[in-house]
Amino acid sequence: xxxxxxxxxxxxxxxxxxxxxxxxxxxxxxxxxxxxxxxxxxxxxxxxxxxxxxxxxxxxxxxxxxxxxxxxxxxxxxxxxxxxxxxxxxxxxxxxxxxxxxxxxxxxxxxxxxx
Amino acid sequence: xxxxxxxxxxxxxxxxxxxxxxxxxxxxxxxxxxxxxxxxxxxxxxxxxxxxxxxxxxxxxxxxxxxxxxxxxxxxxxxxxxxxxxxxxxxxxxxxxxxxxxxxxxxxxxxxx
Numbered sequence: 353x354x355x356x357x358x359x360x361x362x363x364x365x366x367x368x369x370x371x372x373x374x375x376x377x378x379x380x381x382x383x384x385x386x387x388x389x390x391x392x393x394x395x396x397x398x399x400x401x402x403x404x405x406x407x408x409x410x411x412x413x414x415x416x417x418x419x420x421x422x423x424x425x426x427x428x429x430x431x432x433x434x435x436x437x438x439x440x441x442x443x444x445x446x447x448x449x450x451x452x453x454x455x456x457x458x459x460x461x462x463x464x465x466x467x
Numbered sequence: 468x469x470x471x472x473x474x475x476x477x478x479x480x481x482x483x484x485x486x487x488x489x490x491x492x493x494x495x496x497x498x499x500x501x502x503x504x505x506x507x508x509x510x511x512x513x514x515x516x517x518x519x520x521x522x523x524x525x526x527x528x529x530x531x532x533x534x535x536x537x538x539x540x541x542x543x544x545x546x547x548x549x550x551x552x553x554x555x556x557x558x559x560x561x562x563x564x565x566x567x568x569x570x571x572x573x574x575x576x577x578x579x580x
Contacts, residue, residue, distance in 0.1 A: 385567050387568075389571075396572060396573040399568055402568060404567075443510065447567070451523075452512075452515055452523040453498055453500050453517075453522070453523070453561060453564060454523055455559075457502075457509055458509075460509065
C-alpha cells in the first residue's frame with residue numbers, strides 16, 4: 353500500500369522569508385502524481401501544486417515550487433516570500449496514474465506565518 | 468463556475484442515528500470522491516463514484532454507503548452512528564476518472580454525541 357509521510361507537524365516562518373515543507377512517500381508504482389494541498393483554517397482545501405512523476409523538471413507555481421527526488425521518494429514544497437495568507441495546513445498527497453481517483457494524504461504540516 | 472457545494476455544512480447527531488450528506492460537483496464534473504478527515508486518522512478515502520457507479524471504496528465498515536445520481540450529485544449515508552464518526556467529510560469532484568486534479572468542497576462537519 354502506498355503511504356505518505358510528513359515529518360513536520362508544525363512549522364513557522366517570518367513573513368517574507370522562505371520555508372520548506374517535507375514529504376516522503378512509499379510506492380512500488382513507477383508512474384504517479386504528487387500534490388500539495390492547502391487547507392486554511394475553516395476554509396476549503398485548494399490545490400497548490402502538482403507534479404507528474406514522469407517529469408524530471410520540478411513544478412513551480414509563482415512563489416511555490418517543489419523539489420521532487422524520485423529515487424529518494426521525496427517531494428518537498430518551498431514557499432518563497434511567505435505571506436500571511438499562506439498560513440494553513442499543508443497536505444502532501446499521492447495518486448497512482450492509473451486506477452482509482454484516490455488520494456493518499458500525509459498527516460499534514462501546520463504552517464504559521466509570523467508578521 | 469460554482470465550486471463544489473456540500474450540504475449541510477454542520478450537523479449534530481446522536482449515537483445510533485443515521486445521517487445523509489450531500490455533494491454537488493462542479494458543473495460538468497462526473498467523478499465524485501468522498502474523504503473523512505479526523506485529527507487522529509487524518510484524511511482517508513471513503514468512495515469514488517463515476518456515472519452513478521461506485522468505482523472504488525476505502526477501508527470503512529458497511530455502515531458507510533453512498534450513491535451518485537444521474538446529474539452527478541452524490542450522497543453518502545452513515546447508519547448507526549458512533550462517536551468515532553465525528554469528522555469533517557469532504558467531497559471532491561473532477562471532470563472524469565482520468566482527470567488528475569480533484570477540487571474539494573468546504574466539507575460537512577458531523578458531530579456525534
